[in-house]
Amino acid sequence: MFNDLKKTFGAFIEETKVFLIEREFIVDEKSLETPLWNLELALLEGDVALPVAEDIVQSVRTELLGTTRKWRTDLDEILKDALRKAIADVFTANCFDFDEYIEKVEKPENIVFVGVNGTGKTTTIAKIAHHLANGGYSVIMASGDTFRAGATEQIDKHAEQLGIKLIKHQHGADPAAVIYDAIQYAKARQKDIVLSDTAGRMHTNINLMDQLKKICRVTDPGLVIFVDEATAGNDAVERAKQFNDAIGINGSILTKVDVDAKGGAALSIAFITGKPILFLGTGQKYDDLSKFKPDWLLNRLFGG
Numbered sequence: 001m002f003n004d005l006k007k008t009f010g011a012f013i014e015e016t017k018v019f020l021i022e023r024e025f026i027v028d029e030k031s032l033e034t035p036l037w038n039l040e041l042a043l044l045e046g047d048v049a050l051p052v053a054e055d056i057v058q059s060v061r062t063e064l065l066g067t068t069r070k071w072r073t074d075l076d077e078i079l080k081d082a083l084r085k086a087i088a089d090v091f092t093a094n095c096f097d098f099d100e101y102i103e104k105v106e107k108p109e110n111i112v113f114v115g116v117n118g119t120g121k122t123t124t125i126a127k128i129a130h131h132l133a134n135g136g137y138s139v140i141m142a143s144g145d146t147f148r149a150g151a152t153e154q155i156d157k158h159a160e161q162l163g164i165k166l167i168k169h170q171h172g173a174d175p176a177a178v179i180y181d182a183i184q185y186a187k188a189r190q191k192d193i194v195l196s197d198t199a200g201r202m203h204t205n206i207n208l209m210d211q212l213k214k215i216c217r218v219t220d221p222g223l224v225i226f227v228d229e230a231t232a233g234n235d236a237v238e239r240a241k242q243f244n245d246a247i248g249i250n251g252s253i254l255t256k257v258d259v260d261a262k263g264g265a266a267l268s269i270a271f272i273t274g275k276p277i278l279f280l281g282t283g284q285k286y287d288d289l290s291k292f293k294p295d296w297l298l299n300r301l302f303g304g
Contacts, residue, residue, distance in 0.1 A: 027064050027065060027066065028066070036057050039057055039079065040057045043056060043057070047233040047268070049264070056087065056267075060086055063085065063086065064079070088298075090270055090271050091276070093274075094275060096276040096278065108183060108193060108194055109194070110179065110219055110221045111196065111225060112179070112196045112219070112224050113195070114198050114249070117148070120256065122197055124279075125155065126161075129158075129164055130289075132195075137192040137193050139164055139194075140164060140182060141194075143155050143167065143197055144197050145197045145198055146174070146199070147208070148199055167182035167185055176215045180219055198212060199211070216247050224247060225251055225253055226252045227252070229265075230257040230265050230266065230280070232265060233264065237265060241272050244273040251275050251278040252278065256281060266297050276292070277292040280296065
C-alpha cells in the first residue's frame with residue numbers, strides 16, 4: 001500500500017518546515033500533515049474501518065511528533081516502522097493462544113460458534129474439530145442450528161467424514177437443549193471438547209439474537225467464537241461489534257483469506273472488539289486453517 005505514498009515521502013522535506021540541528025531535523029505537525037493523510041487513505045483502501053484508521057494514524061502521529069531524525073533518514077521507513085508498531089500493539093494487547101487454552105481448561109469444554117449465514121461457520125467448526133483431533137483431544141459436535149433447512153445435514157456430513165459424534169435433534173428444536181444434551185453426553189463419556197454450531201443470523205434479528213443469548217445462558221460456553229469472511233471488510237467489523245455487544249465474544253476466525261483479502265478486517269475486528277483473531281481459513285480442506293499471526297496482516301498491508 002506504500003507505493004501510493006512514494007511521492008508524498010519524496011516531497012516530505014520540501015513541503016515541511018523543519019529545523020536543522022547539526023544535520024538533523026525535528027518532525028513537526030506540519031511535516032506530518034500530508035503523509036499522515038495519505039496513510040489514512042491507504043489504510044481505508046486496505047479495508048481498515050474508519051475509526052480504526054483514524055486511531056492508528058493518531059498513534060503514528062504521537063510516535064513521531066517532536067522526534068529528531070537524521071537528515072538523510074529514509075522517511076518511507078520512518079512512517080512504515082511507526083505504523084508497524086501501532087498495528088503490532090493492537091494484537092499484542094489482544095494476545096490469546098487457543099491451543100494453550102485448550103490444554104489447560106477443565107474438560108469438557110463447550111465452544112460456541114456464532115456469525116451470519118454464508119460465511120463458512122460450519123466448515124470452520126469441522127476444521128477446528130480436525131485440528132483438535134490431530135492434537136489428541138476427543139471431540140463431539142452439536143448441531144445447534146435447528147432453524148435453517150439442511151443445516152443439520154451439512155454438519156452431519158462433516159462429522160461423518162471426520163469420524164466425530166454429532167448430537168442433533170429434529171428441525172425446529174430448541175438449540176439450547178441440543179447443546180445442553182451434547183455437554184451431558186461429553187461429561188458421561190469423558191469427552192474433551194464440544195463444538196457447538198448455531199443458526200447463522202444477522203446481528204439485526206432480535207429474536208435470533210435473543211435465542212443466542214439463551215444458548216449462552218443455558219450452556220455457559222467457555223469460548224464464544226465469531227466467524228466471518230475476511231473479504232467482508234467493514235460489514236464484518238460491524239457484525240463483530242454487534243455480536244460482541246450482544247453476547248460477548250472471546251475471539252474471531254476469519255474465513256476466505258485466500259480470496260484476495262486485504263487484511264484490514266482482521267485489524268479492525270481486533271481493535272473494535274478488543275478480542276483476538278484466533279485462526280484464518282485459507283481454503284475448503286480440513287487442513288486449510290492457520291493460527292493467526294500479526295505478520296500475516298502486516299505483509300498484506302505492506303505488500304510483502
